[in-house]
Amino acid sequence: MTKDKESKKEQIWMTIFTVIPVVLFMNVGEYFTDDSKMKILYSAVFGGLSGGIGAGLFLLFKNKSSLIKIIALISFISIFAVFIRAIYIYSFPEKEVLIEEEVLITCSVCGYKTLTKDDKLCGECLVELTESEMTEEGYSSMEEFIKEEQIIFFSSDSLVDTVDFYNPKISEYEYEKDLNWTPLVSKDSVLKFNKEYVNFKENYSLDVE
Numbered sequence: 001m002t003k004d005k006e007s008k009k010e011q012i013w014m015t016i017f018t019v020i021p022v023v024l025f026m027n028v029g030e031y032f033t034d035d036s037k038m039k040i041l042y043s044a045v046f047g048g049l050s051g052g053i054g055a056g057l058f059l060l061f062k063n064k065s066s067l068i069k070i071i072a073l074i075s076f077i078s079i080f081a082v083f084i085r086a087i088y089i090y091s092f093p094e095k096e097v098l099i100e101e102e103v104l105i106t107c108s109v110c111g112y113k114t115l116t117k118d119d120k121l122c123g124e125c126l127v128e129l130t131e132s133e134m135t136e137e138g139y140s141s142m143e144e145f146i147k148e149e150q151i152i153f154f155s156s157d158s159l160v161d162t163v164d165f166y167n168p169k170i171s172e173y174e175y176e177k178d179l180n181w182t183p184l185v186s187k188d189s190v191l192k193f194n195k196e197y198v199n200f201k202e203n204y205s206l207d208v209e
């Protein structure tokens with residue numbers, strides 16, 4: 001290979017080693033801040049840093065084979081991405097938690113994490129805890145509404161002698177129970193309702209026959 005060709009090839013590799021990391025990492029500012037000036041700062045720091053390391057890496061692997069060069073570049077990009085992710089988690093630990101927990105809010109009636117900010121209809125107990133539903137159902141307070149719905153939800157079609165407010169931990173519809181949630185009704189009031197309901201059902205079906 002002539003000297004010219006050799007240096008041209010080197011130039012191409014140098015470009016690959018610097019431009020690819022810069023292009024990949026120059027937009028990370030987007031994740032760190034909403035402030036446009038800070039975005040530019042973050043992008044300059046991470047873009048510049050990745051380009052600089054890329055250039056250094058090229059000099060280090062200059063005389064190695066193409067395969068080794070590519071492996072080195074990919075390894076560097078992966079490690080740098082993990083490094084940025086680590087900085088992000090370290091800088092915004094609360095953001096990470098928010099992203100995971102923002103999704104589902106605990107339903108006051110059944111205690112499962114089923115609700116979102118916009119969706120107030122519980123997918124587990126099928127109660128919609130809104131003022132308008134409360135009025136429509138004829139309750140004068142939210143507390144009364146929740147209590148009545150809890151008694152119905154935790155009762156059973158057949159006669160039972162115990163109530164477990166906290167099990168199953170994962171519901172039939174795959175919702176997770178919030179262990180910090182506490183019911184407003186007592187086990188006794190649920191059992192009382194259960195007894196009355198089963199009695200009523202038996203009498204009613206007897207009457208039908």
Ligand SMILES: [Zn+2]
Nearest residue numbers: 107110122125
């Ligand atoms: Zn519910």
